[in-house]
Amino acid sequence: MTKKLHILFLCSWFPSKEFPTNGDFIEKHAKAVSLKHSVSVLHIVTSKKITKTIIDKNVDDNLTTYVGYVKQTKNPILKAIRFYKTYIQLLKLIGDFDLIHLNILYPFGLFALHQQFTKRKPFLISEHWTGYLNSRKNNISFSQKKLSKLITKKASFVCPVSNELQNGMQHLGLKGTYFPVGNVVDTNLFFPSDKKNKTFTIIHVSGLNDAQKNSTDMLKVAKLLENEIANFCWKFIGGTSENYKNLITDLNFKTAKIEFINHVSQKELATHLQEANLCVSFSNYETFGIVMPEAIACGTFLISTNTGILNELKPQDFFSIIPVKDKNALTTEIVKQYKNPTKLNTEKMHLFVQNRFSQEIIADAFSKLYFKTLNKNS
Structure with missing residues (x-):
């Protein structure tokens, strides 16, 4: 009709x-x-x-x-x-x-x-x-x-x-x-790019509501990563560092670059996702988790807790699912992707999202x- x-x-x-x-x-x-x-x-x-x-x-x-x-x-x-x-x-x-x-x-x-x-x-x-x-x-x-x-x-x-x-x-x-x-997912905006940051870059996108997004534990994982990765950047996009200043001071980062970027446009977000090596969702709960398929559409490997839409998709070689609150699992998966990154078919990833969302x-x-x-x- x-x-x-x-x-x-x-x-x-x-x-x-x-x-x-x-x-x-x-x-x-x-x-x-x-x-x-x-x-x-x-x-x-x-x-x-x-x-x-x-x-x-x-x-x-x-x-x-x-x-x-x-x-x-x-x-x-x-x-x-x-x-x-x-x-x-x-x-x-x-x-x-x-x-x-x-x-x-x-x-x-x-x-x-x-x-x-x-x-x-x-x-x-x-x-x-x-x-x-x-x-x-x-x-x-x-x-x-x-x-x-x-x-x-x-x-x-x-x-x-x-x-x-x-x-x-x-x-x-x-x-x-x-x-x-x-x-x-606007697949005309979120699409793969060959351009990647020179520094190994992890990205997390949310309003940084700690009860849901577990930002505190992600910062603790970033500290653990200093023992495994010599030089990396973790970008937190969508919120400010205001509620995490004391924790960041206590963690006393030596080599990791922790960057907080407030709200950005969809076009800017797509660029950040395209240029990152990894996208992380460490949520305690999600109904969907829109950033997850957006990252996949950009050809960026994704690590997520077993929350949101990934649980309902058939296992793929461009994302991994870990238990909620498991900092060790998150650390292990990030190090794995740093030392031996998955060879990605970015065209397949984009099509995967396009055919669904x-x-x-x-x-x-x-x-x-x-x-x-x-x-x-x-």
Whole structure:
């Protein structure tokens, strides 16, 4: 079916002036879907900088983004009223649409239920939140769990970004018709390059949330590596060293160059990944882990804990999986790649990602689900 639809992307998370990187993977989904359909994004966020509601509209071909900024308040009832009023205001600007693509089921799933009840608009869900993983489920309040059950039950499809996330959601009793759809990798941007840094370079990319990404132990591994590798650089991209200054002082690096680079553009990130010898993900938990396939698409060997999407891919010769929190295993794998690096077929690596997570693949998967949703609700 080739009919062009108008999809409302209803987003609990989305990049904004307040949080430029929040839900950037959702923005990538929206851009992918806009290759086939017209997409309107609806997102609302609070701001300390304003005294009245402000609406930002941005048009990029078939993708139109509406972000509502509402005055911040500590009163939850007043906040809910402001969000609802802004939601109604944005809907008037967006006009009619065919169906809702809900991103992060709570709390904006309440708006999806409202549209289903008042306008009979069907919806499907994309879910990314780590809170639904089995290892994280104790963080969910009773009310959020009850509402999440209702939202998933009413959805036409539930599309977690990985099977592991699906298992966690189902284990919590979130019943629905599940169809996992992964995150998008821009394979036109993330591709192999022959250029590598002269110094052996390890790269890690994240916001450096220690509870999830285990940055502390990666720094400790970097210290251990000084005994094995004479000269190397470990780049931490996406966060600052602020929370790790005391640890770095205590570790007293002699030969290792530890470099912290704050947020960079996607184009800059691709260059960093292309030029690195290794990419490391040492997370304690992940729902997907977008940097992992991005690194592979760039032709860079990847070492990861057994979290995220790698667990669901067939073993390959361009990545290795180690246990969570195992510093010795990480040290051993890095030294192995330094002393005897794997001969990589970078073209094969790029194709591996392109066939699974490119914009076209993800857009096609969602498009099929949209038409199935409309057929189910016709």
